[in-house]
Amino acid sequence: xxxxxxxxxxxxxxxxxxxxxxxxxxxxxxxxxxxxxxxxxxxxxxxxxxxxxxxxxxxxxxxxxxxxxxxxxxxxxxxxxxxxxxxxxxxxxxxxxxxxxxxxxxxxxxxxxxxxxxxxxxxxxxxxxxxxxxxxxxxxxxxxxxxxxxxxxxxxxxxxxxxxxxxxxxxxxxxxxxxxxxxxxxxxxxxxxxxxxxxxxxxxxxxxxxxxxxxxxxxxxxxxxxxxxxxxxxxxxxxxxxxxxxxxxxxxxxxxxxxxxxxxxxxxxxxxxxxxxxxxxxxxxxxxxxxxxxxxxxxxxxxxxxxxxxxxxxxxxxxxxxxxxxxxxxxxxxxxxxxxxxxxxxxxxxxxxxxxxxxxxxxxxxxxxxxxxxxxxxxxxxxxxxxxxxxxxxxxxxxxxxxxxxxxxxxxxxxxxxxxxxxxxxxxxxxxxxxxx
Numbered sequence: 201x202x203x204x205x206x207x208x209x210x211x212x213x214x215x216x217x218x219x220x221x222x223x224x225x226x227x228x229x230x231x232x233x234x235x236x237x238x239x240x241x242x243x244x245x246x247x248x249x250x251x252x253x254x255x256x257x258x259x260x261x262x263x264x265x266x267x268x269x270x271x272x273x274x275x276x277x278x279x280x281x282x283x284x285x286x287x288x289x290x291x292x293x294x295x296x297x298x299x300x301x302x303x304x305x306x307x308x309x310x311x312x313x314x315x316x317x318x319x320x321x322x323x324x325x326x327x328x329x330x331x332x333x334x335x336x337x338x339x340x341x342x343x344x345x346x347x348x349x350x351x352x353x354x355x356x357x358x359x360x361x362x363x364x365x366x367x368x369x370x371x372x373x374x375x376x377x378x379x380x381x382x383x384x385x386x387x388x389x390x391x392x393x394x395x396x397x398x399x400x401x402x403x404x405x406x407x408x409x410x411x412x413x414x415x416x417x418x419x420x421x422x423x424x425x426x427x428x429x430x431x432x433x434x435x436x437x438x439x440x441x442x443x444x445x446x447x448x449x450x451x452x453x454x455x456x457x458x459x460x461x462x463x464x465x466x467x468x469x470x471x472x473x474x475x476x477x478x479x480x481x482x483x484x485x486x487x488x489x490x491x492x493x494x495x496x497x498x499x500x501x502x503x504x505x506x507x508x509x510x511x512x513x514x515x516x517x518x519x520x521x522x523x524x525x526x527x528x529x530x531x532x533x534x535x536x537x538x539x540x541x542x543x544x545x546x547x548x549x550x551x552x553x554x555x556x557x558x559x560x561x562x563x564x565x566x567x568x569x570x571x572x573x574x575x576x577x578x579x580x581x582x583x584x585x586x587x588x589x590x591x592x593x594x595x596x597x598x599x600x601x602x603x604x605x606x607x608x609x610x611x612x613x614x615x616x617x618x619x620x621x622x623x624x625x626x627x628x629x630x631x632x633x634x635x636x637x
Contacts, residue, residue, distance in 0.1 A: 250380040255298040258287035262296045271347035328352045334371040410454045474503040498539040504551040506618040508598045519587040520555040527559030550617040562606040
């Protein structure tokens with residue numbers, strides 16, 4: 201019997217009588233399970249994605265820590281640039297819902313915890329908060345973990361050690377996320393600087409080209425006008441009129457280049473969107489018709505007015521129509537629909553103009569890039585990738601928007617919105633959703 205007792209003590213580490221042996225063994229097994237569960241959760245904390253948002257990170261932490269710590273609600277506080285922001289996670293019936301609580305910087309960083317607790321008490325007045333700091337490798341505090349309970353309680357030594365252990369592991373992950381955000385922000389700033397330098401170079405180049413082209417173009421326009429007077433209604437008069445109209449269009453393009461390079465500014469005036477479409481079709485309607493396209497116009501009644509540069513908005517419409525024409529190459533029953541409408545967003549009324557084509561469409565992965573300078577889906581000899589980026593800049597300069605929707609091998613629709621110039625009488629044009637045809 202004595203040998204049996206010694207063997208049991210060596211195998212289990214329990215020195216006990218027969219009577220209490222099994223209960224102590226059960227307690228030991230449960231403690232081992234508890235420790236294993238804690239280790240598993242702590243290991244899961246290292247799986248947080250460094251590019252996740254703070255609400256996502258907070259909800260993930262709340263879900264994991266609720267398995268090993270006792271709390272009703274949870275908050276992660278991040279102190280960045282001296283400004284604390286708390287992400288409060290409240291348990292609903294099925295998951296953790298996160299709320300963001302921002303607060304002004306405290307004069308003394310030592311008051312951050314008190315400030316955070318006061319803010320949480322405003323949202324959850326019947327709860328008591330317990331916080332532990334998150335510290336960097338340089339022992340600097342950059343945040344807190346806060347557990348909220350409905351009753352005031354004092355954590356025992358074991359629970360306190362567990363919370364501190366969790367805080368150390370979470371601190372490493374959160375610090376990595378902060379470093380990732382800093383690096384990502386630096387990359388964005390560098391990209392913006394490169395883009396600014398690139399656009400400045402384009403502007404200088406555009407200004408140079410525009411000035412060089414102005415002199416010969418003036419001669420072309422002047423001479424073609426003189427020849428038109430002599431020809432009257434002769435057989436070659438239509439050809440000369442085409443030469444003159446193309447020269448006028450080239451002059452407008454040069455004016456856009458000068459505006460783009462900030463060498464020349466257009467004067468804003470009251471403009472009708474119908475007149476813009478009419479002028480554009482007068483310039484390039486022949487080019488579109490000889491391509492075998494069917495062009496349908498659906499204009500709002502009464503005509504919608506905006507305050508802006510007629511020539512610049514014409515340039516946008518020209519770009520959109522020529523892009524639509526190129527997308528319809530080799531298409532069966534190619535069609536372009538030009539549509540004006542009254543739109544409203546967030547209480548603001550807009551003049552809307554959409555250009556729809558049933559062409560090749562734009563691949564989904566390329567759609568977010570089409571307004572970037574130099575990006576083009578056309579062959580190198582057919583496009584520079586500047587048309588849409590310049591058009592977007594013009595739209596935004598008018599306080600408007602330019603956006604696209606498309607389905608590959610289905611259709612493309614570009615929509616231009618410009619702030620509506622209200623008439624003295626109410627404009628009763630029908631509001632129209634951005635529906636696809």
